[in-house]
Amino acid sequence: GAGVSQSPRYKVAKRGQDVALRCDPISGHVSLFWYQQALGQGPEFLTYFQNEAQLDKSGLPSDRFFAERPEGSVSTLKIQRTQQEDSAVYLCASSAPSGRGPDTQYFGPGTRLTVL
Amino acid sequence: GDSVTQMEGPVTLSEEAFLTINCTYTATGYPSLFWYVQYPGEGLQLLLKATKADDKGSNKGFEATYRKETTSFHLEKGSVQVSDSAVYFCALSDRTKAGNNRKLIWGLGTSLAVNP
Numbered sequence: 001g002a003g004v005s006q007s008p009r010y011k012v013a014k015r016g017q018d019v020a021l022r023c024d025p026i027s028g029h030v031s032l033f034w035y036q037q038a039l040g041q042g043p044e045f046l047t048y049f050q051n052e053a054q055l056d057k058s059g060l061p062s063d064r065f066f067a068e069r070p071e072g073s074v075s076t077l078k079i080q081r082t083q084q085e086d087s088a089v090y091l092c093a094s095s096a097p098s099g100r101g102p103d104t105q106y107f108g109p110g111t112r113l114t115v116l
Numbered sequence: 117g118d119s120v121t122q123m124e125g126p127v128t129l130s131e132e133a134f135l136t137i138n139c140t141y142t143a144t145g146y147p148s149l150f151w152y153v154q155y156p157g158e159g160l161q162l163l164l165k166a167t168k169a170d171d172k173g174s175n176k177g178f179e180a181t182y183r184k185e186t187t188s189f190h191l192e193k194g195s196v197q198v199s200d201s202a203v204y205f206c207a208l209s210d211r212t213k214a215g216n217n218r219k220l221i222w223g224l225g226t227s228l229a230v231n232p
Contacts, residue, residue: 004159031218033219033220035220040224040225041224041225042120042205042207042222042223042224042225043160043205043220043222044222045219045220045221048219056219059219091159091160093160093220095218103218104162104165105162105220106162107152107159107160107161108159109158109159110159
């Protein structure tokens with residue numbers, strides 16, 4: 001497909017379980033972002049990759065959150081020992097820097113995580 | 117830090133009414149400004165953007181002008197349609213961030229319902 005894809009679309013986890021969320025960016029896009037969107041809120045930045053390098057992880061809420069993009073394409077966001085406050089929609093976006101101004105970020109459909 | 121403030125919703129209008137959704141921002145650098153839209157059951161999509169003061173972004177009949185003097189980027193449409201029912205997010209990206217990280221900082225979103 002031509003867009004950003006994310007899997008799974010929905011995930012239900014019991015408190016304390018580990019989860020892994022996958023993002024397939026648009027082919028060739030250098031930049032990849034993860035955001036967290038709580039119900040009724042705007043997205044909040046979590047982390048940013050440029051190719052395989054994680055250049056900014058200042059938005060990760062705790063050390064239970066970990067993200068990787070080992071080959072500069074697919075990315076995985078892992079949450080260890082999930083808590084109820086982790087329930088949210090996790091959004092992935094990719095962009096292709098043009099050097100001529102702001103890069104449009106293209107978003108995937110998100111993964112809705114519910115922690116029971 | 118940088119922030120975005122949007123008018124609270126929900127906004128309910130009749131078809132063909134005039135729409136304004138207010139957005140103001142606070143930024144220390146030279147932000148680019150965006151409006152994203154999220155239709156029911158779909159992912160975030162870029163609606164329009166502006167990269168510098170006095171730029172006007174436009175798309176699908178929507179317009180917004182980057183006003184540096186009032187730090188605003190209000191979204192307008194002259195005649196809304198039922199199909200415009202969605203959640204609208206204002207966002208900014210600061211171009212001065214190190215590591216080419218142009219993460220988006222978001223408002224809370226404004227829900228729009230257009231009745232026939």
